[in-house]
Amino acid sequence: MKVRVQVDGQLYEVEIGDLNSRPIQAMVDGELFAVWPEEVAGVVATLPPVQEDPMADVGARQQPFAAPASGDQVETMTSPLPGDILVVAVRAGEKVEAGQLLCTIESMKMNNPVRSPRAGVVEEVFVAVGDHVNYGQPLVRLR
Amino acid sequence: MSTDDPRILGLRKRRAQALEAGGAGRIARQHAKGKGTARERLALLFDANTFQELGMLATARCADADEHFAGDGVVVGFGLIHRRTVFAYAQDATVFGGALGEMHGRKICQVMDRAVESGAPIIGLIDSGGARIQEGVYGLGGYAEIFRRNALYSGIVPQISLLLGPCAGGAAYSPALTDLLVMVEGQSYMFLTGPEVIRAVTGEEVNAEQLGGARMHISTSGLAHFVTQTEQHAIALARRLLGYLPSNHLENPLLSAPGVELPNAGEILNSIVPLDPRQPYSMHAVIEHVVDAHSFLEVQERFARNAIVGLARLAGQPVGIIAQEPEVLAGALDIDASDKITRFVRFCDAFNIPLVTFVDTPGFLPGIDQEYHGIIRHGAKIVYAYSTATVPKLSVVTRKAYGGAYVVMSSKQLGADVTLAWPSAEIAVMGGEGAAAILYRKEIAAAPDPNVARARYAEEYRERYLNPYTAAEGGFIDEVIEPRETRARLIGALIALRQKAIVPLARRHGNMPA
Numbered sequence: 310m311k312v313r314v315q316v317d318g319q320l321y322e323v324e325i326g327d328l329n330s331r332p333i334q335a336m337v338d339g340e341l342f343a344v345w346p347e348e349v350a351g352v353v354a355t356l357p358p359v360q361e362d363p364m365a366d367v368g369a370r371q372q373p374f375a376a377p378a379s380g381d382q383v384e385t386m387t388s389p390l391p392g393d394i395l396v397v398a399v400r401a402g403e404k405v406e407a408g409q410l411l412c413t414i415e416s417m418k419m420n421n422p423v424r425s426p427r428a429g430v431v432e433e434v435f436v437a438v439g440d441h442v443n444y445g446q447p448l449v450r451l452r
Numbered sequence: 453m454s455t456d457d458p459r460i461l462g463l464r465k466r467r468a469q470a471l472e473a474g475g476a477g478r479i480a481r482q483h484a485k486g487k488g489t490a491r492e493r494l495a496l497l498f499d500a501n502t503f504q505e506l507g508m509l510a511t512a513r514c515a516d517a518d519e520h521f522a523g524d525g526v527v528v529g530f531g532l533i534h535r536r537t538v539f540a541y542a543q544d545a546t547v548f549g550g551a552l553g554e555m556h557g558r559k560i561c562q563v564m565d566r567a568v569e570s571g572a573p574i575i576g577l578i579d580s581g582g583a584r585i586q587e588g589v590y591g592l593g594g595y596a597e598i599f600r601r602n603a604l605y606s607g608i609v610p611q612i613s614l615l616l617g618p619c620a621g622g623a624a625y626s627p628a629l630t631d632l633l634v635m636v637e638g639q640s641y642m643f644l645t646g647p648e649v650i651r652a653v654t655g656e657e658v659n660a661e662q663l664g665g666a667r668m669h670i671s672t673s674g675l676a677h678f679v680t681q682t683e684q685h686a687i688a689l690a691r692r693l694l695g696y697l698p699s700n701h702l703e704n705p706l707l708s709a710p711g712v713e714l715p716n717a718g719e720i721l722n723s724i725v726p727l728d729p730r731q732p733y734s735m736h737a738v739i740e741h742v743v744d745a746h747s748f749l750e751v752q753e754r755f756a757r758n759a760i761v762g763l764a765r766l767a768g769q770p771v772g773i774i775a776q777e778p779e780v781l782a783g784a785l786d787i788d789a790s791d792k793i794t795r796f797v798r799f800c801d802a803f804n805i806p807l808v809t810f811v812d813t814p815g816f817l818p819g820i821d822q823e824y825h826g827i828i829r830h831g832a833k834i835v836y837a838y839s840t841a842t843v844p845k846l847s848v849v850t851r852k853a854y855g856g857a858y859v860v861m862s863s864k865q866l867g868a869d870v871t872l873a874w875p876s877a878e879i880a881v882m883g884g885e886g887a888a889a890i891l892y893r894k895e896i897a898a899a900p901d902p903n904v905a906r907a908r909y910a911e912e913y914r915e916r917y918l919n920p921y922t923a924a925e926g927g928f929i930d931e932v933i934e935p936r937e938t939r940a941r942l943i944g945a946l947i948a949l950r951q952k953a954i955v956p957l958a959r960r961h962g963n964m965p966a
Contacts, residue, residue, distance in 0.1 A: 390781055390817070417782035417814045418883050420730045444819065 392416025474546030539567035557594020579617030711744025718936030756788035772800030
């Protein structure tokens with residue numbers, strides 16, 4: 310979505326990415342910004358549920374392993390391949406479902422999604438949009 | 453039937469004793485762990501009342517053992533699964549913990565021999581503490597006899613291993629030699645050297661589950677092909693798997709009633725590949741919308757997820773599916789993916805299962821680690837497997853097919869019978885940026901703005917080469933088709949190629965890279 314915004318008399322050309330991803334990416338005159346919108350609970354709740362696309366999500370197709378019996382388990386998701394962080398889709402403290410997008414790494418000429426292997430809570434996010442990551446570099450810690 | 457003939461009564465008593473196996477106490481303990489006995493498991497595996505036992509009264513002859521049990525810790529025999537003969541052995545954890553002794557080994561070998569002579573699959577239900585120490589080398593010899601048969605019978609009849617308990621030490625080689633290996637979460641584990649030995653030698657602390665449990669082998673080592681929640685699920689899966697397989701290498705897999713495609717499959721396929729080549733899509737979804745609805749049974753689902761292998765049906769005909777998953781590692785081929793693809797291609801080829809390959813790969817995964825660990829010899833195995841496979845080979849290029857990865861993934865020149873491509877296919881030596889950087893190095897360097905020049909040359913290259921038409925003009929792609937036509941095209945080709953017969957050149961055997 311492209312919009313023109315006028316601020317203090319100055320006209321900016323803004324290209325806004327997927328509104329469902331977090332952060333929302335906005336390109337302002339060639340510079341990339343990550344935007345965390347204020348989430349208004351009431352409004353979000355009245356939106357129609359996201360159309361379940363049975364084919365959209367590989368991760369969700371797999372039967373996740375049962376949660377380990379022995380309390381909380383901490384797990385650090387690491388980068389499967391070297392590249393640049395394009396999207397960080399979660400924040401520390403956020404609950405995630407199995408198969409939910411954690412971040413996207415631009416590599417091998419592809420925007421590679423990194424998905425949560427299980428349901429849990431994000432304890433820490435180690436990367437920001439634009440960071441370069443290498444094989445095995447920590448991305449997100451899940452609990 | 454009542455009788456007072458002492459000979460018949462004597463037999464009844466011996467049989468009743470044999471059925472008690474390790475005794476009520478040990479059976480209760482097995483049940484308490486949520487595990488069945490060998491005979492209970494076999495009853496689930498076979499069609500009702502079709503299992504016939506062999507060697508129920510065989511007993512260890514080792515004089516050192518304190519106790520002797522009829523059957524010697526393993527139940528073997530044959531029966532029907534979906535009305536086809538299958539031979540099986542089930543280790544009995546209530547007798548010496550399922551440990552393998554001489555007679556135990558001989559019983560397994562005999563059932564393997566009979567299976568091969570009669571061209572029927574072998575299923576092993578494994579639950580064993582290892583070699584019976586009291587029997588020494590006689591037990592070890594039993595393992596060797598089983599392993600040798602696993603190897604010699606490989607590719608003659610399907611061999612399936614269900615790991616329903618421990619399988620430690622050298623015993624683990626037998627399942628590893630079989631075609632398909634199913635583990636049960638939290639119940640089965642496999643390793644060569646156990647946690648105690650590892651602690652003593654390397655000082656590493658690890659428990660049996662972490663070291664060789666189902667989760668490890670399904671996702672990390674790639675040894676297990678399937679993991680199930682319970683042993684009942686594992687047994688049901690074995691029955692389902694046989695439905696995709698012939699009884700032996702001389703037969704074709706059974707055709708089932710032609711299935712139908714998922715609703716709106718054509719429309720979904722026509723819009724599945726995003727216009728932006730950087731956006732991934734789900735190759736799983738492609739597969740599921742091409743094959744008979746709900747027929748896709750993925751193998752090694754959690755190992756090397758950048759590659760997909762699995763069994764499916766097209767109009768009732770079993771096929772082996774090989775593909776890349778652009779959502780994982782961009783679909784690049786690496787060492788593990790190469791191993792996974794190779795083993796599956798050879799498995800299908802051994803049992804007359806046609807190969808259907810969906811290609812979307814940017815190439816082999818770059819990296820020092822991959823090169824040091826021998827990506828060349830692992831990748832070479834894919835070439836070897838596809839080149840030597842004589843079953844019908846069909847391929848569909850959905851998007852990227854670059855360089856060496858294009859060559860190895862069932863290309864026309866490697867012997868694919870029918871090669872199809874979607875209009876979104878990009879068949880070329882490499883992608884746009886890389887090609888531009890090499891082909892126009894001087895021009896880019898001399899340009900006032902090298903970045904602009906590079907982008908322009910990349911775009912030129914993309915328009916000229918990154919399409920299926922150059923390959924189609926050269927005859928490397930037989931047909932460029934709309935995605936929605938894929939299912940009908942594949943089914944047509946499978947019917948046409950059903951009688952395909954290739955006589956390989958005479959040789960002792962090939963020498964596949966390892």
